[in-house]
Amino acid sequence: MFKTSLIACLLLASPVVFSANPMSIPFIDTSANIDGQLSEPHWQQAKKISVDNITWPYENQPSPEKMNVYVYENGEMLYVAFEAFDSEPDKIRAFYRDRDKAWDDDLIGLKIDSFNNQKLAYQFFINPLGVQMDSIENELTKQESDAWDGIWESAGQINDKGFIVEIALPFRMLNFDDKLPIKTMAMEFVRFLPRNERLRISSMKIDHNNNCWICQMPQVSGFEKTKQGNNLTLVPALVMGKSQQRNISRSAPSDWQSESNIEPSLDVKWGITPDITLNTTINPDFSQVEADAAQLSINDNFALFYPEKRAFFSDNADYFASSWDLIYTRNVAEPEYGAKITGNLEQHNFAAFVANDKQTNIIIPGNLGSTIVSLDGKSENLAMRYRYDVSNNLSFASTATSRSSGDYSSRLMSLDSKYRLTDSDTFKVQVAHSRTQYSQEIINQLCNGDDCQTNQVTSCQSGHDCQFNEFVLRVLNPEPISDQAYYLSYEHNEKHWMAFSNYSNFGADFRADLGFMGQIDFNKFVTGGRYRWYGEQQDWWSRMEFYSDWDISHNDNNELLEKEFEASFSLNGPLQSYFELYVMQRDRAGLRHDKSSLLIDGNTTLFNEDSVSLYAEIKPMAGLFSSLKISTDHAIDLTNNRLGQRLRIVPVANVNLTRHLELKLRHTYEKMDSGSASLFTANLTDARLTYQFDIKSFLRLAFIYTDIERNPDNYLIPVDKHYQQFSTQLLYSYKVNPQTVFFAGYSDNGYKDDDIEHLKRNERAVFVKLSYAWLL
Template sequence: MLKAISLCIAALTGQAYALSSDKIPYLERSAKVDGVLEPDVWQHALKVDINNVTWPYENQASPVTTKAYVYENGESLFIAFDANDPNPDAIRAFYRDRDRAWEDDLVGLKIDSFNNAQSAYQFFINPLGVQQDSIENELTKSENSSWNGIWDSAGRITDTGYVVEVEIPLRVLNFNDSITTKTMAMEFLRFYPRNERLRISSMQLQHANSCWICQMPKYHGLESAKQGSNLALIPTLVTNRQETRDIDNGVPADWQAENNIEPGLDMKWAITPDTTLNATLNPDFSQVEADTGQLSVNNSFSLFFPEKRAFFLDNSDYFSSHNNLIHTRNISAPDYGVKLTSNKNGHTFAGFIANDERLNVLIPGNLGSSVVSLERKSENMALRYRQDVNKSLSVGVTSTTRQSDDYHNQVASIDAKYKPTDNDTLKLQFIASETDYDQAFIDELCDGSLSDCDINESVLRVTAGQDTGLGYYLNYEHNRKHWRAFTSYQQRDEALRTDMGFMTQVDFNKFLFGGEYRWYGDEKNWWNRARWYADWDISHNHNGELLEKEVQTNFAINGPLQSFIDFGVEHRKRTGLRHNEALLAIDDNTDLFSENTQWAYLEFKPMAGVFAGLNLRTGNRVDLANNRIGQQTFVRPVINLNLGKHFEVRFRHTYEQLDAQGAEVYTANLSDIRLTYQFNINSYLRLAIINTDIERNQSNYLDDVDAKYKSISTQLLYSYKLNPQTVFFAGYSDHGYQDDDLSKITKDEKTVFMKFSYAWLL
């Protein structure tokens, strides 16, 4: 039946397709989004063939037939996909939470709604209707899957493949509706994961051109498309009961309980079709799901955690530049936030202000960094403007401000990206900052007064007396189909601070160059892609003293069962800890160590619902706690397993061991287990367990350390999402740890919570 409908649609639309392949038809009728193609609707739509494999191969004929149908009614864009499959039993599709089905069979499209080759919305759907959406940013070459639009989809597996229907309200997109006939670049796609994962497209893609958005074909029409006021009011209610107690001295204190009921309100208003205002009052900015566990046992720099909160994620790509100058997880507990974003005729503007009940500041250095947290309010502001002069040149400026009592940090930056040819890209950015740390900040850093402070690099950076700093970044890349070459240079002054961003290292300059060569297989080869990569870099501090010199190379190959193997070696000369921490000098104050490391990464997806990965590393590494060379072994297996369509197990374990002078220094184990039962595309129940176990050989340390540290965090979470903004969460979480003062893991925190929000679209 479905095949007959498809043939009927093809026959009825063939003439229109031949006459105007880039015109999106207007129909007054709205399709019923249920995964069933209705001939009386879709026969009038534009037909698009998805028949060209663009990855891992370059423009080969597709082994499967896929057709897309598209039209609009002035309010929404409607798309249907008819994906034929010679073996429907092999279709990979599972019930998952939104944005977690990227490894399944998928169909979808990319839309550059401004037709300026700077960014593209991505909408993908698996055969069961599970949605994935993101924004691809050409400036930063990143894809932000945290962006969530409100749109509708339905999927259905059939005897001949699967069918997906989609409705994307035009209010989800940013576009200029003052133009009568609108032109948008679009690419229609199918991902076909079997022995290989094929990216099948409606267009040809030249791999020598690193800008994929630039190559997307143009579609015009949408004459009556208007975005309207697009006002959304989203009231929220958060309730929780948190119990905490002090267990630092080995004798647990009594539990202290606190009950909270917090109403809040989010508002999103499209003031014009190009300008959006977001506001939030009394928001709950705590994230619902626990971060992935990370080890930091032999790391002197602060760990990075991504943003997951809706207010900051909306149009977050508007704030992006070549350096991370705006990292909104620095703002932890605001009472309010206001954000304005706009994109019109090549001009992009974004700005927000928010207060914070706390002040979290990252103090960077050249050998390490630290975070200072103060229980006092702060005001935060970020501004970003970018002009896309043409598809080859973009220029942007960024400004941020943080203020708390007599502490302040201000940053100003200008950046540019220029593509003189399809194969060449030049990026540059200049940064200037002014920072003033007040006495209360210094006292908090020292855990008392400066006179009683243990002097270290962070203290010296704060008390250096320099308030202005400069930095710049230059990068050039030449890319061909089979090879690319690149070089970069960056420099950051001792006093450069980007307290609204995530910049862990200053007082250095770094020169890098490298290259890559690629091989492409075909159906005769057991592999489909291979590459060899190498680079060399050298870093000095502001006084010209060597910090690090490194050369590395690796070889990677994609093979059967969606396998990927990557192995390499690196040789690095780097400085160790300072002998006298009261001096910032490197020469005659540090030792220069040689690190030689071999590593490998392997992954494969042998069948539907199975992923296995293994990360291995061994070699000599600097023991940062004792300023010497040790032998490190690192192993990280990852297994994701679906048991049926609804139940998923995710397991990730990290093992790290360091030996020095013939004896163990430490052994660290971290396990992250997530068990999820996905009832349907809207709701799930998830149990997360994160367990850390670190054992140290006290006799092989220069300073006193705990012989053992264990911790365990658990979270049970129920989620129901009608859409990304109409959600209900309920859960329980706790945390406990054990050190030398405790005989067993003892809980120090327990929380029961519930969160509800509902989106009214006016």
């Protein structure tokens, strides 16, 4: 959970004002040996910066520990050394972890707004052992992504006075205008000190009333000889594997069926100019190396969201971001090729990608749920975005997407703008139009056969040979459908209080098929706010917050879908503890009684749901994190369309048994009663044991186990009484850098239902993947 807290700190803690005279970074024509030591004489000539001001959770208080930063550049690299003093070095929190996984440790870091346009910042964090974490913060969307991975060097050493970390950042990794003789960027140097509370310590003062931290970062200048060069990266890769599948049902058992594959691929990244980058990929391996975090989807009407982890799509992904998820690249599952161009020319920011896909996964949205259809045919996918920055406070942007596969096609155009009226006031607007043509294959899949023809709409809707549900009616149209959507948002955000209102409207025939949009045919108004109290350094608590909002949703016919009030109270306490109490009450439309009609009024029951939940987490000592969430609510039983009583318990424990060995456990228990009897009991366990040999390599064993018991007598449709699923994965990883990697692994999956007596494996696979990055 620290990563979430860290992001919140970054958003709320920032330097107060630009320096009138930008700080100068010296040029020294020599390279540093990145070894975690400061014995080389050129460090004495570097710019020395003090990091001694607490910026979170307190505002501009003296730091209990000092840190000096030494900075210089040689035209190709930015060299930074951090000398962090600690009066109790035995309490330093540092463990060997995989890249981007050390968010709970002691950290030092550097943030760079390389264009100095207050829109985007590269963030580089390092723990005392040299473990790297990097991310990109997008001020326009208020989002941070650590999916971006740069290639840079780091080394750290703990000593009896604290620790020393050295880093070397290649300028070729950053986007900036190298045509200028003297270049101006914005930088901040940060330390995170986790003890009884987690202190954010900065090289500058901050103003908590200003919600834009990037806007307050001070300027640094120099870099006269800095050039990006050719900036050409070639990454050939080879994936080899063997997989086996079999049918394990009693009615049609089969022997193992084997399939082997050897797949070469090539990724090319070319800095066409210092401002424009081209990424291409041929026959990429876009399989997931590591298993996604397990999610329990029982009693859920909407498709699950999984984050993007693939390098081709995650590189410069922030260029495509807007207030909506109009571009969800995991919709592109298995491409044969892809090309992407991104650039920033003064006030102009642009991005586009094209990729085909061997399969086509389409989210079919409704206003009470969503589903997914997968087509066998290939698809072509295109996304483009352009943004014009009128000033640092005002921008206009447009997004366009296109998907097509045979007779199916979906196209979207969107315009959006963000205006920062003051340091505390922000206004956003977005409008979009879509046009979609569904194919007969999609209709047939949703109709569970070939009985529904687009030329039989009338007879089908009156009950002729058709399996009705909302999704059939959403696609059952022989002509292309088109519609609009729009969004308005206003937010006032100060140190102690925040208030906001927003309104969104999605037409019944609006689609964003290349994005992640599972709900349409609704309009929603939300208003709410929060108030924060801040403690003093001598207090046992550092922050308290009360938050609440109210929202109401209708469909296009102005029929009520949902009306909700929610409120929460949270507290940050000792031992890096966090506590939150949450309550919710809402009126919500249940499932349709007559599935051949999209009407809500007179066709659904308006249920009164309520929920109370308690969440607590604590990091009492180095290498230990635990959390617990307990919620109880009256919720709709979505299978039987009635109100039920649900209990959900989610304990989490992450324990570093040694500096190298980590155990992560997460369990989800969910029980629901409905109609005065038990409905289901579900258990999901995700356990991962990792031995991190050093900062480059690890061995991980993962187990994911699902157990669902249902009471068939309490269901209106036939269901399995007992379902179990068990997956394992063994993975060895060696990473010289994010693109020079070696993976080897084994995975299997098995399940049991009422037709199978015991858990049996139905899938197993072994694989090897290696790639090498040539930096030319």
